[in-house]
Amino acid sequence: MTQTTVPVIFDLDGTLVDPAGGISDGIAAALTQLGLGVPDKAVLDAMIGPKLSHSLTDIAGVPAERLDDAIRIYRAHYLATGIGQSVLYPGIRALLESFAEAGRPIAVATQKPEGIARIVLEHHGIAALFHTIRGSAADEGAAAGVPSGKAAIVAAALADLSGHYGLDTPDAVMVGDRAQDVAGAAANGIDCIGVGWGFAPDGELDAAGAVEIVHSSAALHETIARRDPGGANAEHPNPATPFLLTEAVNEVPTDGNV
Structure with a gap:
């Protein structure tokens, strides 16, 4: 695979999916x-x-x-x-689809048990967009071949991207809504972009060391695109068709099965 964009590792609950109770x-x-x-x-x-x-x-x-x-x-x-x-947060489906179309490597790293995480992503029709989905063991404890703790789960996702797909991951970035996401990224030497629509109390992401906090999927797209070679237009050579235009039709939350 020719890699022209930085890999992105996403948290699940509070980042991609609103558990909605x-x-x-x-x-x-x-x-x-x-x-x-x-x-x-x-x-x-x-x-x-x-x-x-x-x-x-x-x-x-x-x-x-x-x-x-x-x-x-x-x-x-x-x-x-x-x-x-559960519902996808506004604009998330379009964001992920635009990344997949552009060839951006994307992964999930969640403390939710890996099997359940996959079920959630399949329920919303987005599981196939990810290169790898990593989570904890079924009982959230240690099990052979299954990482335990956010840092180890992020490390496993990075290893999959590097080992299975031959991708360069030093410039990868984590996206999450809690301090655990920032800490898991830092333990693996990568930055974490915080999302303001999740469950972190005020000030938690700043205190944890998130490099930036965004408040919409369009802002997240722009922030990640700035990290690519060529800057913010790397995924959209024609500025007349930016992600922002496609996001508007995705502002109504959906569970992917309507």
């Missing part, structure tokens, strides 16, 4: 079924992004001996109803 409702259902207290919405939203087991114990206060049950109940609820609640 699918995650927080699942967590609330698990806590309720176990007879545990359910935090308010702000706390539930703060649990989106970090590793689920950490969120359940560190934020929701689930006792260690009940953690496996909480994850099992959550997973069943999420697979049954949560995925169907």
Whole structure:
């Protein structure tokens, strides 16, 4: 493959996909079924992004001996109803399609279990656009051949791009909505662009060291394109057909199955 654009590694929830209550409702259902207290919405939203087991114990206060049950109940609820609640953020489909058409290598690195991440992306009809999809093990723990932790997951995505596709990845960039994404990128020596539409509290991405924070898919496209050889017009030699024009028809969120 001839590489003329920098590779991009995307986080999933809060970056590409708005869970639209699918995650927080699942967590609330698990806590309720176990007879545990359910935090308010702000706390539930703060649990989106970090590793689920950490969120359940560190934020929701689930006792260690009940953690496996909480994850099992959550997973069943999420697979049954949560995925169907999710929507792509405005402009994301057009953004990814424009990258794929231009030959830009793109990947996903998420702390969501890898199999479930693939199901979510397939549900929205965008899985085939990615060179590789990397996530955690089914139980979010360590398993043979499956990375654990955001830094290791990002490293696995970079290794896939480099090893399987022969791509140069030193100039790759991460795109995410939480501090864990910035830290995972930094651990692998790459920059992270933060997105302002996700679940980070005010100031989190700046404090974590995101190189830039964007607030629309058009701004994200422009920021990434500036990193390419040739600058912002590298993917669109004809400035009369920029990504911004195609984004307008994608501003209504869709689950990809309408």
